Amino acid sequence: MAKSFKQLLGDDIRNTRTMLHEAIPITGTIASGTYTGATLDENVKKFSHGMFESVYDYPFLSSSANHIFDITYGCSTSVSSSGNTQNAKKLNIYNQMAQILMGYDTGSQIRKFDSDGTLNDGGAGQMDHCFFLNFSRLLTKDEIKKNSFRLQLFTSGGVSGNGSTRGVLQTLGDYRAGTEYRISPAGDYGLIFTSSAGTDTQGNDASVGLLFYQAGIAVLTSSIFQKDFGTPAAVLSDSAGVKGVVAAATGSTIEALADSFRHTIHDVDFNNTIELNSTIYFCRIGHNEFNYSSNPTYISGSRLVVKNQSSDLPHSYITTVGLYSPDNELMAVAKLSEPIKKDPNTELTLRVRLDY
Numbered sequence: 001m002a003k004s005f006k007q008l009l010g011d012d013i014r015n016t017r018t019m020l021h022e023a024i025p026i027t028g029t030i031a032s033g034t035y036t037g038a039t040l041d042e043n044v045k046k047f048s049h050g051m052f053e054s055v056y057d058y059p060f061l062s063s064s065a066n067h068i069f070d071i072t073y074g075c076s077t078s079v080s081s082s083g084n085t086q087n088a089k090k091l092n093i094y095n096q097m098a099q100i101l102m103g104y105d106t107g108s109q110i111r112k113f114d115s116d117g118t119l120n121d122g123g124a125g126q127m128d129h130c131f132f133l134n135f136s137r138l139l140t141k142d143e144i145k146k147n148s149f150r151l152q153l154f155t156s157g158g159v160s161g162n163g164s165t166r167g168v169l170q171t172l173g174d175y176r177a178g179t180e181y182r183i184s185p186a187g188d189y190g191l192i193f194t195s196s197a198g199t200d201t202q203g204n205d206a207s208v209g210l211l212f213y214q215a216g217i218a219v220l221t222s223s224i225f226q227k228d229f230g231t232p233a234a235v236l237s238d239s240a241g242v243k244g245v246v247a248a249a250t251g252s253t254i255e256a257l258a259d260s261f262r263h264t265i266h267d268v269d270f271n272n273t274i275e276l277n278s279t280i281y282f283c284r285i286g287h288n289e290f291n292y293s294s295n296p297t298y299i300s301g302s303r304l305v306v307k308n309q310s311s312d313l314p315h316s317y318i319t320t321v322g323l324y325s326p327d328n329e330l331m332a333v334a335k336l337s338e339p340i341k342k343d344p345n346t347e348l349t350l351r352v353r354l355d356y
Contacts, residue, residue: 005324006289008281018276021148024139026068026268028152031055033262044262046255051089052134053258070134073222073257075249076112076126084250093254097132097219101212103185113219115207117182117191125207129222129249131261140216141272146190147178148271149211151218154264155225169266170194172220174211187214194224222249229260276355283321283350291316291344315343321352 033041033055042059052072058065074094075084084090095110102111105119116125135144150173154166177190192209209220222245229245248257292298293316298305306315317339323332334352342348 020274021271028266031265067136076128127221133218135216143213145271152266281352285348
């Protein structure tokens with residue numbers, strides 16, 4: 001008798017998870033908007049609200065352009081003053097990022113970003129001036145792979161249009177994240193260091209930021225920049241003659257700070273992670289099962305068309321596996337690459353994988 005259905009048992013089903021990774025390189029010419037030639041910033045979208053900038057891999061008006069990352073700047077309330085340019089927006093950006101990424105302390109206060117990961121608000125590691133790089137989900141997928149993030153920055157020199165006066169190239173990375181990372185409301189995060197040893201030339205802790213893997217956000221302290229910062233540096237100086245990122249943080253708009261930061265980027269590299277969940281069904285076919293077909297053409301004139309003599313063994317050809325719900329609703333169909341012959345002398349196990 002033909003048999004078309006068989007119930008799968010618990011031992012016939014197995015769930016697996018596979019992590020796939022892609023290498024994501026972002027060159028400095030894309031970040032700075034200089035790759036297009038004479039017309040700069042065609043791939044950098046600026047907004048009237050002036051709270052962040054978006055960087056694309058092609059001119060953003062093109063239908064083939066892909067969003068790469070957003071860049072913005074924020075500062076905490078402890079270092080703000082009413083005289084700061086766009087003071088309210090800088091405070092809002094910092095607090096919003098900190099609320100989502102760091103959460104609240106036991107006193108229901110928003111935690112500040114802490115470069116050493118101790119969550120000790122007011123301590124030496126607290127980052128009050130921060131640049132934020134929000135990478136597109138198109139690139140990060142499910143998360144950034146730990147110990148794969150590398151960001152090369154020029155931390156000294158003013159920015160003159162194409163960044164020709166930059167200097168002191170440093171490579172920042174989450175070097176310790178392979179064995180050491182922390183947990184926040186936004187998921188896992190690791191510390192960003194200026195060297196693979198995790199210390200500077202004096203042997204001190206060189207943590208300069210945080211990397212949130214599932215959120216795809218890098219938070220960097222502005223103190224990594226030295227000397228001149230901006231376009232041109234002479235404009236970004238206060239009444240006391242203080243230049244560099246300190247003056248830029250209070251005297252420049254968020255858009256100007258984002259422009260300056262973009263031009264310091266030499267290269268960004270990381271591996272993303274795609275979490276592939278699979279359910280594997282082992283469809284086991286015994287020697288006495290599925291040897292006949294329920295297809296009406298299987299019988300002609302009260303005899304099996306596959307048998308030439310009455311003593312011949314019956315057989316069928318398996319071409320398709322259907323997965324049904326408990327309500328007998330067809331949920332998925334798997335096609336074999338070629339028909340497989342089945343007769344009473346053979347047993348088969350078909351491995352069907354459902355990815356999601």
